[in-house]
Amino acid sequence: MTREQLIAYAEKHHLSDALDGEVHDMKSNEATDINNSGTTAQIDYLLSQGYDLDSIESTLKSNVDVDEDEEEEESQEPYDRVGPEPEPESD
Numbered sequence: 030m031t032r033e034q035l036i037a038y039a040e041k042h043h044l045s046d047a048l049d050g051e052v053h054d055m056k057s058n059e060a061t062d063i064n065n066s067g068t069t070a071q072i073d074y075l076l077s078q079g080y081d082l083d084s085i086e087s088t089l090k091s092n093v094d095v096d097e098d099e100e101e102e103e104s105q106e107p108y109d110r111v112g113p114e115p116e117p118e119s120d
Contacts, residue, residue, distance in 0.1 A: 030038065039045065063074045075085055 039047065063070050072085060076082075
């Protein structure tokens with residue numbers, strides 16, 4: 030059958046739901062491939078589907094634990110000294 034014949038056949042026999050599983054499986058496999066390809070692939074995919082950077086940023090930030098975010102900020106502070114904290118002098 031041609032594409033047009035397949036469409037006519039499906040419509041004639043009210044089979045619009047018959048291919049739901051096939052479509053779902055294919056898109057699910059695509060999602061798995063994107064997710065397994067890492068963060069860059071995920072962001073690129075979302076941008077290609079019309080998401081904007083602000084929406085992606087909002088989603089990312091809503092999934093960050095506050096304590097985790099604070100630890101990251103603290104770890105980026107420069108250190109002036111090297112080595113352990115000096116012992117306090119005793120009199």
